[in-house]
Amino acid sequence: MTVLRFEAVLFDCDGVLVDSEPITARVLATMLGELGWSITQDDALRIFVGKTVKDEAALIHSRTGFTLTSEWLDEFRDRRNQALEQDLQAINGAPQAVHALHGLFGGRIAVASGADMVKIELQLRKVGVYDYFAGRFFSGQALARNKPAPDVYLTAADALGVAPQRCAVVEDTVTGATAGVAAGATVFGYSPGGPGHDSTQALLRAGVAHVFHDMRELPALLTQAA
Secondary structure, three states, X not given: OEEEOOOEEEEOOEXXXXXXXXXXXXXXXXXXXXXXXXXXXXXXXXXXXXXXXHHHHHHHHHHHOOOOOHHHHHHHHHHHXXXXXXXXOEOOOHHHHHHHHHHHOOOOEEEEEOOOHHHHHHHHHHOOOHHHHOOOEEXXXXXXXXXXXXXXXXXXXXXXXOOHHHEEEEEOOHHHHHHHHHHOOEEEEEOOOOOOOOOHHHHHHOOOOEEEOOHHHHXXXXXXXX
C-alpha cells in the first residue's frame, strides 16, 4: 500500500521541470555583451540563476551604464522565447515524475515559478507536461513579491485548497528554496550537479529537508510504503 506523505506537490519550473537556464543564460550573455558587459554563458548562469533579469537591473547598470527599459526587457523575452522554442528539453526524468505524481495525488500538483506566465506556459507545452498543470501554474512576477518571498507558493497552495504545511515543494536554487521554506512547506532540493543548479550544501543551508540528484527518485521520496 502506498501512503502519501503530503497532500500536494508544488514544482518550480526552470531547472526542475525544464533545462532552460543554460538557454536563457546564453541569450542574456549575448545581450549584455551588446551593452558592453563581456560575460560568458557560465558567468551569466552563476550570477543570475534563480533570479529575474529585472530584479538585477542595478547590477546591470553598474556594469554597463545602461538603465533597463521595458523595450529592452521585451526584446530579451522575445529572443529568449525563440531560443527556448528551438532548443528546450525537459529535465531528465521530469515528465515521468510529473505523470506519476499527478496520478498519485489526484491532480493536486502545481507549478509555482518566478518566471513570467508566457515563459511558463511555453515551457510546459514544449516538454509535453502542460495538460498536467493546466489552470494550476503561477508566476511570482504576477504578485506583489517574487521569490525569495513565499507569495507564489502560498498562492499555489491556496489554489489547490491545501495548507502550505501539507505541501511538498521541489526546488533547485537557494532563491526558490528560501521561498518554499518561508511558505511553511517541506522543500526537496534537486541538485544534479553542474551549472544552473545550486549545490547540495547551499540548498541544505537554505533549509531544504532532503536533497536528491535524479528526478526519477522524486515519486518514491514523496510516498512511503505501509
